[in-house]
Amino acid sequence: xxxxxxxxxxxxxxxxxxxxxxxxxxxxxxxxxxxxxxxxxxxxxxxxxxxxxxxxxxxxxxxxxxxxxxxxxxxxxxxxxxxxxxxxxxxxxxxxxxxxxxxxxxxxxxxxxxxxxxxxxxxxxxxxxxxxxxxxxxxxxxxxxxxxxxxxxxxxxxxxxxxxxxxxxxxxxxxxxxxxxxxxxxxxxxxxxxxxxxxxxxxxxxxxxxxxxxxxxxxxxxxxxxxxxxxxxxxxxxxxxxxxxxxxxxxxxxxxxxxxxxxxxxxxxxxxxxxxxxxxxxxxxxxxxxxxxxxxxxxxxxxxxxxxxxxxxxxxxxxxxxxxxxxxxxxxxxxxxxxxxxxxxxxxxxxxxxxxxxxxxxxxxxxxxxxxxxxxxxxxxxxxxxxxxxxxxxxxxxxxxxxxxxxxxxxxxxxxxxxxxxxxxxxx
Numbered sequence: 001x002x003x004x005x006x007x008x009x010x011x012x013x014x015x016x017x018x019x020x021x022x023x024x025x026x027x028x029x030x031x032x033x034x035x036x037x038x039x040x041x042x043x044x045x046x047x048x049x050x051x052x053x054x055x056x057x058x059x060x061x062x063x064x065x066x067x068x069x070x071x072x073x074x075x076x077x078x079x080x081x082x083x084x085x086x087x088x089x090x091x092x093x094x095x096x097x098x099x100x101x102x103x104x105x106x107x108x109x110x111x112x113x114x115x116x117x118x119x120x121x122x123x124x125x126x127x128x129x130x131x132x133x134x135x136x137x138x139x140x141x142x143x144x145x146x147x148x149x150x151x152x153x154x155x156x157x158x159x160x161x162x163x164x165x166x167x168x169x170x171x172x173x174x175x176x177x178x179x180x181x182x183x184x185x186x187x188x189x190x191x192x193x194x195x196x197x198x199x200x201x202x203x204x205x206x207x208x209x210x211x212x213x214x215x216x217x218x219x220x221x222x223x224x225x226x227x228x229x230x231x232x233x234x235x236x237x238x239x240x241x242x243x244x245x246x247x248x249x250x251x252x253x254x255x256x257x258x259x260x261x262x263x264x265x266x267x268x269x270x271x272x273x274x275x276x277x278x279x280x281x282x283x284x285x286x287x288x289x290x291x292x293x294x295x296x297x298x299x300x301x302x303x304x305x306x307x308x309x310x311x312x313x314x315x316x317x318x319x320x321x322x323x324x325x326x327x328x329x330x331x332x333x334x335x336x337x338x339x340x341x342x343x344x345x346x347x348x349x350x351x352x353x354x355x356x357x358x359x360x361x362x363x364x365x366x367x368x369x370x371x372x373x374x375x376x377x378x379x380x381x382x383x384x385x386x387x388x389x390x391x392x393x394x395x396x397x398x399x400x401x402x403x404x405x406x407x408x409x410x411x412x413x414x415x416x417x418x419x420x421x422x423x424x425x426x427x428x
Contacts, residue, residue: 008371015187022195030196032104035362038184040162049164052085060121088297102206109210140407148245148404151230158225186217195354225299229400233414239407242313246403248396250300258380263392264293266339310408328393331386
């Protein structure tokens with residue numbers, strides 16, 4: 001019997017670039033990604049949105065190829081090309097046949113390290129980003145999330161929107177984009193990852209050839225994001241629903257706090273969870289309601305979201321607060337077992353999907369300095385007791401809730417929300 005391949009092969013080039021290979025020999029395709037520890041939380045106020053702008057613009061031309069050539073060369077191999085920006089990182093992806101993985105490393109390296117930012121393409125892409133911004137401005141739930149971030153973290157960059165603002169998108173220049181990439185995209189902040197049936201040694205050689213000359217630089221670190229907490233409301237006459245985003249600060253990724261993740265899963269993941277059972281199944285207050293523990297480099301958020309009828313948003317808020325208080329008083333053993341199993345299955349499903357597995361492992365490297373094994377993650381979750389989860393809810397309620405309301409809201413919505421929170425807190 002052959003030994004199982006290791007979950008992750010990691011090496012580091014002399015300039016700090018890390019090479020991550022996840023052997024998945026049963027696949028015929030491969031995912032190749034470049035992750036950069038540079039996102040909206042690394043920006044200053046005048047350049048908010050520049051990470052996302054860069055993400056769009058690197059595909060618009062390099063010293064060797066224009067935008068059309070980049071797309072043609074990828075698609076003639078059948079490859080899918082994508083990218084995304086978040087608060088603490090930006091990532092660029094290609095997926096195609098496993099035999100083409102070395103070519104994907106070369107293509108992504110050229111795109112990420114040698115973007116030309118052609119002036120005519122920049123102005124066209126600026127208009128695309130302004131359209132994307134307009135979509136967010138028309139979407140009540142997007143507005144609620146944006147203002148929730150601000151309610152949690154105030155003036156810290158972690159509270160700023162990833163896309164930036166209309167005003168900043170209109171003002172960013174080519175020179176700013178070039179300087180930002182030169183400053184942020186350094187070896188100490190780059191992970192090149194591959195998942196699939198690939199030759200790890202060949203990938204190592206290719207990454208060395210493409211990324212070996214990148215300046216090392218220093219890790220892009222951030223100041224901690226202090227939690228402020230607030231209740232905000234934004235009325236939109238054209239909206240047909242009222243949107244609620246509420247939650248609390250939790251520790252950042254480096255804390256590896258399994259109890260917070262387990263608490264969020266127990267509270268609001270799945271149709272049998274207390275949140276969904278009460279809000280949707282028993283009271284019919286929302287079609288979709290959910291809870292998640294989102295963790296980033298310097299902050300974390302325990303987030304509850306739902307959309308409801310304008311006349312029911314205060315009832316919704318009241319019920320959610322009552323459920324939170326109830327969990328702080330008692331955590332059911334069967335509910336805890338259900339949540340553990342949901343987390344285990346979710347992780348196994350992610351482990352079977354090369355793109356998701358690659359992202360999880362790369363973010364581990366960027367934010368923790370190592371890749372956690374499935375067994376280590378499971379051990380961490382299994383070690384959390386019912387009293388640990390109950391203590392999470394106690395801490396959340398003691399720290400102060402942040403609430404963001406948007407859409408078709410009743411008058412004095414923020415004042416009424418404060419009254420409900422104060423009353424429910426006392427009743428607990």
